[in-house]
Amino acid sequence: MVAYESAKDRDDIHNEMPWEQRDMPQTLYALLKGTTDRHASRPAMSFQITSGPNDRAETLTWQDFHDQTCQVANLFRGLGIGEGEVVAYVLPNCTEAAITLIGGSIAGIANPINPLLDAEQIAAILRETNAKVVVTLRAFPRTDVAQKVAEAVAMAPGVGTVLEVDLLRYLSPPKSWIVPLIRPKNPVGHSARVLNFRAEMQKQNKVLDFPDSDGDRVAAYFHTGGTTGMPKVAQHKYSGLVYNGWIGNRLLFQHDDVIICPLPLFHVFACHVILKAMITSGAHGVFPTPQGYRGEGVFDNFWKLIERWKVTFVIAVPTAIAALMQRPVDADVSSLKTAFSGSAPLPNELIHRFEAATGVQVVEGYGLTEATCLVACNPISDQRKVGSVGLPFPHTDVRILNCAEDGSVLNECAVDEIGEICVSNPGVWAGHTYTDAGKNAGLYADGGYLRTGDLGRLDQDGYLFITGRAKDLIIRGGHNIDPSQIEEALAAHPDVAFVGAIGQPDSYAGETPCAYVELVADAQVTAEELREFASKHVHEKAARPKYVEILDELPKTAVGKVFKPDLRKRAIARIYDEALQEAGVAARVAQVTEDKKLGLLAEICTTGECATEDVAAALKSFTRPWKMQED
Numbered sequence: 001m002v003a004y005e006s007a008k009d010r011d012d013i014h015n016e017m018p019w020e021q022r023d024m025p026q027t028l029y030a031l032l033k034g035t036t037d038r039h040a041s042r043p044a045m046s047f048q049i050t051s052g053p054n055d056r057a058e059t060l061t062w063q064d065f066h067d068q069t070c071q072v073a074n075l076f077r078g079l080g081i082g083e084g085e086v087v088a089y090v091l092p093n094c095t096e097a098a099i100t101l102i103g104g105s106i107a108g109i110a111n112p113i114n115p116l117l118d119a120e121q122i123a124a125i126l127r128e129t130n131a132k133v134v135v136t137l138r139a140f141p142r143t144d145v146a147q148k149v150a151e152a153v154a155m156a157p158g159v160g161t162v163l164e165v166d167l168l169r170y171l172s173p174p175k176s177w178i179v180p181l182i183r184p185k186n187p188v189g190h191s192a193r194v195l196n197f198r199a200e201m202q203k204q205n206k207v208l209d210f211p212d213s214d215g216d217r218v219a220a221y222f223h224t225g226g227t228t229g230m231p232k233v234a235q236h237k238y239s240g241l242v243y244n245g246w247i248g249n250r251l252l253f254q255h256d257d258v259i260i261c262p263l264p265l266f267h268v269f270a271c272h273v274i275l276k277a278m279i280t281s282g283a284h285g286v287f288p289t290p291q292g293y294r295g296e297g298v299f300d301n302f303w304k305l306i307e308r309w310k311v312t313f314v315i316a317v318p319t320a321i322a323a324l325m326q327r328p329v330d331a332d333v334s335s336l337k338t339a340f341s342g343s344a345p346l347p348n349e350l351i352h353r354f355e356a357a358t359g360v361q362v363v364e365g366y367g368l369t370e371a372t373c374l375v376a377c378n379p380i381s382d383q384r385k386v387g388s389v390g391l392p393f394p395h396t397d398v399r400i401l402n403c404a405e406d407g408s409v410l411n412e413c414a415v416d417e418i419g420e421i422c423v424s425n426p427g428v429w430a431g432h433t434y435t436d437a438g439k440n441a442g443l444y445a446d447g448g449y450l451r452t453g454d455l456g457r458l459d460q461d462g463y464l465f466i467t468g469r470a471k472d473l474i475i476r477g478g479h480n481i482d483p484s485q486i487e488e489a490l491a492a493h494p495d496v497a498f499v500g501a502i503g504q505p506d507s508y509a510g511e512t513p514c515a516y517v518e519l520v521a522d523a524q525v526t527a528e529e530l531r532e533f534a535s536k537h538v539h540e541k542a543a544r545p546k547y548v549e550i551l552d553e554l555p556k557t558a559v560g561k562v563f564k565p566d567l568r569k570r571a572i573a574r575i576y577d578e579a580l581q582e583a584g585v586a587a588r589v590a591q592v593t594e595d596k597k598l599g600l601l602a603e604i605c606t607t608g609e610c611a612t613e614d615v616a617a618a619l620k621s622f623t624r625p626w627k628m629q630e631d
Contacts, residue, residue: 004251005381007391007462013250014394019426024246027238028219029073029106029212031245032279036066039255039282046286046309047095049170051297053304053331056172058095062282065099067206072103074204079133079161081108083217088131088159089266090115090122090149092290096165096197097265098275100135105219105241106212111233112222112266118539119151125231126156128435129221135197138164139184143290150187159190163197167290213238221435222268224369224480233435240372240427241276247374247393248277252340253313255282260306261315262292268373269342269478274315286311293320299327307331314339314360318346319477321362322508322621325353336360338380342367343478344510345466348386349620364389366464370434370443371450372427376464388463396425399449400458407442407451416597418467421456422449457597467599472564474503474513474543481543486515489537490530490548495523498554500562504547504571507579507621514547516567518554526550568592568600572624576602583618586610590629602626 004010025031044065048057060068081087087104088111091097097112104110111129113122115136126134134153139146146164153159164186168179186194220236253259259278263270265287278285286309289295293316298305302324305311312335316324321341339354339362351362365377366389375398378390392398399422400413413419422445424430430448434440445451453471458464474481483501490499498518503511517530531548538544555566569592576589586608595601604615604626612628619626 004377005379006383007379009379010391010394019243019395022246024242026215026242027106027213028102028241028279029208031242031276032066032069032102035279035282036062040066042255042282043284044278044282045095045098046284047093047170048288049094049167049290051289051295051301051305053301053308056170058170060095068095068099068201069103069106070206070208071201071204072099073106074209075163075201076104076107076133077210078204081133083108083213085109086111086129086131086221087133087135088113088126088129089135090145090152091136091165091265092143092145093262093265093287093292094165094167094170094290096135098287101220101265101271101275102279105238106208107210109218110220112220112271114223114264114266115145115148116541117148119148120155120539121231122148122152123155125223125233126152126159128223128231128233130158131156132158133161133163134159134192135163135165138166138196139186140167141179141182141184147184147187150189153192154190157191159192162190162192162194163200164194165197169198220271222271222369232439234369234372234433235429235435236272236372236427237429240429241272242280243395243426244272244372244374245276245280248273249281251377251393252338252380253277253281253283257281257283257312257337258286258309258335259283259313259315260286260288260309260311262288262295262298262320263315263317264292268367268369269315269317272373273342273367284309293317293323299323302327303329303331303333306333306336310335312337316341317343317478318350318623319344319509321346321350321354325350325357329357333358338363340365340377344475345623347507347621347623351386366390366466368452368454370428370452371423371425374427375423375425378463385459385461385463388459388465390464391462392423392464393425396423397449398423398458398464399446400456401445401449401451403445403451405442407445409446413457415460416457418455418457418596418599420445420470421452421454421464421466422446423452424449455599465597467597472502474501474511476503476506476511476513476542477509479542481513481540483513485540485543486513486534486538486545489534490515490517492537493525493530493533495519495525496530498556498562500554500564500567501545502564502567502571505575505622505624506546510623512546513543514549514571515545516554516570517548517550518552519550565594565600572600572602576604576619576622576624576626579622580604580615580618583614585614585618587615589626595625598625600624603629605629 040063367373378384400419455468486501504514555563573589590605
């Protein structure tokens with residue numbers, strides 16, 4: 001591992017040799033086998049079902065992890081999962097989720113699915129990927145995953161086998177005695193055969209029964225965000241997985257590092273950035289509770305968990321850091337080296353508070369599902385630029401372009417000029433990003449650069465700044481929400497003529513969904529009634545609008561489309577005005593303008609005695625920029 005402290009360090013690594021000449025394993029199994037040979041007896045993964053710092057935990061060594069992964073891969077191959085077939089899993093975090101991901105990618109194509117989605121959404125993904133096997137939970141108290149998956153399998157006739165994971169094995173008495181008494185009945189209603197995951201796995205050999213793949217191929221399908229109808233499913237090849245693991249090993253983690261990762265094992269951040277980096281480096285990953293950061297007591301016990309496991313790296317998202325800063329650091333966290341934050345912008349105030357509380361630096365990075373994740377990261381040094389997502393990684397080329405709808409380049413942006421972020425690296429499979437070929441149309445610029453849909457700029461030192469989105473996604477706490485599902489639900493109300501759904505600033509989640517509505521003539525419905533209507537008709541709970549406002553007329557383009565930039569400006573002004581008023585600051589938003597470097601910028605004017613410091617204190621938790629209006 002080379003210290004990653006500057007652009008020179010990045011350039012030195014990049015210039016060693018082309019990516020294609022690096023002596024890297026060609027398959028995921030080869031990567032795992034190499035690490036196991038080097039670190040067989042060292043801890044690989046620890047999982048605890050409850051969050052207490054002294055609670056029971058299961059730890060696998062790298063030999064254990066290798067052996068169980070091989071057993072799972074053999075099981076899947078025996079169930080008909082060849083290199084082109086799909087095994088899906090709908091699981092919370094647990095050991096079984098990790099070995100299913102890796103074993104599924106070795107036997108065939110692994111397809112993680114968010115267990116928070118509803119049955120219809122899960123079914124749509126199963127049909128899109130043509131999954132043959134589904135791994136999910138056996139019915140368990142306080143979760144409806146088994147019930148939803150049973151409904152979904154009934155709507156996905158291609159699924160022939162369901163493998164059930166029973167979380168009971170992680171519990172100790174008296175909970176382990178109580179659960180069988182209160183466990184819900186196992187759901188039925190589909191024709192797939194149902195087998196016990198652990199029982200079937202334990203029948204298998206601990207070495208592969210079949211030859212490993214002879215080179216690069218598709219190994220994973222990841223769906224993008226919360227969806228309705230036909231989802232977008234991204235294809236990930238071994239080469240992209242190996243690249244993500246190599247980045248983590250080369251720049252961040254060593255075999256003696258301990259990484260706490262309370263992020264879900266259906267998302268690329270945990271699956272590729274962390275798990276693949278663990279497999280490459282031999283580092284030890286700790287996954288507390290099935291729900292990760294959402295798990296009961298995780299935030300309250302977090303610092304004690306760091307002390308317990310001697311954690312060196314914290315993996316987080318902005319909402320988690322915000323919640324942690326509401327708790328005192330009540331344990332010995334001197335083992336910590338760094339915290340890594342991704343998935344959404346991190347307010348500067350949170351960065352400063354976390355670093356003051358822990359004594360370690362927060363590093364922000366950037367990635368996306370369509371690029372198999374990693375794109376850029378700040379150096380771990382005083383050369384970090386707060387507010388940026390850092391420098392593109394070695395063997396990653398980022399260009400800022402203005403493109404036509406078909407991907408043809410209109411022009412390349414100058415230094416500090418905002419345009420669309422376009423990426424080329426080993427994780428971008430140009431021409432084949434999505435399983436549905438039609439969804440790849442217009443997705444690439446200049447022959448092979450993935451158009452991310454994010455707006456940004458590169459400064460004179462090559463640091464990347466995210467300024468907005470060309471696409472309409474709402475990012476709530478790192479979770480992607482398609483606004484069309486909100487718009488379609490509200491548009492079904494008979495009193496609604498037009499709807500525009502956007503993300504409004506939120507001091508905790510970064511953004512939350514809100515909707516602006518134009519009514520038909522003589523309609524009498526209220527905004528609150530529309531919000532209640534949306535809560536019943538938007539399937540995804542996280543996508544239900546927190547705020548609905550009725551306007552006389554929505555802003556529209558010349559061709560009659562809702563013009564969302566105006567709605568975003570309106571939402572920023574409203575939220576910032578509310579924050580200023582709540583803080584008792586004599587100021588308001590005079591206007592929201594489009595700044596060439598910063599994107600949407602709130603200009604603040606005073607309405608009485610007011611210092612800039614007062615405004616800064618009131619708005620410190622928001623990520624959107626602001627400035628005091630000049631006299």
